[in-house]
Amino acid sequence: MAQWLAANVELSTAKVHVTETFIKASPNHWKPDDFDLSSVRLDASLLHITKTICLLESRCDDYAEYLQAIFRDRDASWTSAIERWNVEECQHGFTLRTVCESTDPNFQFDESMSAYESLVSYHEPTGESVRGCVAAEMVSRCVVEALASALYRVLADAATDRNVGAVYTALAQDEARHYGMFMKMLSAEARADPSIGFWTRCSFALKRMLELEDGQIMFASCIVAGRSQQPIRRRREANWYLAKLYRLYRWKHLRYAVRMLLPVIGVRANRWLVWPATALIWTAVKVRLWLAQIANRVSFLPADAD
Template identity: 30%
Template sequence: MKHWQIDQLPWDQFDPSKVDPQLVPAIKAASVVERNSVDYALYLNNVFRDDPDFREAADHWAIEEVQHGDALGRWAMLADPTWDYHAAFQRYRDFYQIPLEVEQSVRGSRTGELIARCMVETGTSSFYSALADATEEPVLKALCKQIAADEFRHFKLFYDHMNRYLKRENIGTLQRARIALGRVTESEDDELASAYYTTNDPANIPYDHTRCIAAYMSRAMKNYQPQHLRRVTNMVFKTIGVNPHGKWQSAVFWIAEKLFFSRQRKFARIAGIS
């Protein structure tokens, strides 16, 4: 069962004067990625074909993710009445697909797949938390708080199933860290760049991955504050089996913070955003 409904959001409080126009393109891109989670549920059902409990959980997860996309799309159409969420989503679907006819995880194991899902939920929960704290637009703030709460629950869902599979597959900390960091770096692959392109650029403009990923990331990352990154660090540590409050946490957080904001500035320069 969903924890909230789209119509429960305070749509009548939408305030166009408080919309950050630089943020709208990132919301458009995020909406179609969230909506496309149905394909990921199909992929997960194939990978976990003999695990009915997880398959049921994955299907429910996808329902909530689709709601995220639909709500973000509705907000983006208020912010930009010329934009068509449904047409943009279809364009994204036509442009970008993930392989669905699989029998094994691309991560090499089911534990690895669940580690990767934990990393995705770490990223989305932090993104929507940062956005909820940063935006002054009332509807977007309320929406992002709801989505962030869902994403934290989704992290726990995948984390609990990951621990169940760890007992069978016994993947060590270093291997778990490699999978986790690998999935983090994939955030700069074609999924988000394609989403930005198909939701913001006219079809007659050629797709340029470097330009599109910079345009998306510079906007998505600019709202983060140190407290959001600290929570990310804690969630990554927890996923790979390291005490998030141990002696290394502060040092890793310091390095991660420097790298994160340096990366954001680089993306902003490429995208031409101040």
């Protein structure tokens, strides 16, 4: 599988090089075999978060198919960029799966993935944007990639295993490159349509951030925790999952995210704006963590590894 992925990365690089302008193939792009994941150690919280993200990343083909359908009338620079992005996202899923299987030999990836796909449907690749327009899709992707990059930095700082930390760091760098790719696409779209201004971008970005507690993540968390046979209560799962995750966030992680998010809404990330925006998000994360911890005290869900 690793060889197959490596071959696809190389093929994709060669294929994309001719026309791509949105994303550059990194000359030193890593391969799954670059990491020694034969014996890694993760604590229970980090393992659960990694399993959850592994399912999300492994749905890479659905995400790419949906975007390719929306871009079907665009030139090759758009579709080839998505091809390269897709290969790298699939590589993320594969590498995280290796991390999880190495830490927990009982992790049933195939079963978890099929349960996840049957439980949570993704947007149909009809060519119609569920968010209304290409600009909204690009803002949404920029937000997701920025937050993913920050998340992997959080996990890299939390991991005590050096090899797993190196994986998270590589993934954080990839997500930052993906952010750059979608920012270029967003800029191209904004040049063609001047109506995509500050407030429009804010509205698209806010909507996407409010989706962070939606079923996609929480159902994945539920499945890897072995709770999907019971009635799923999304809010309760969110409290359980976010209590594990948000306690790992530090100021520097949120400042990093803010520096990427401000340009998405068309605002330069200068220090006069970064500090108050980071304070706002830091407060929101701490309040959400506090609410989740209180909710977990009155819930029957185990608070293990907290």
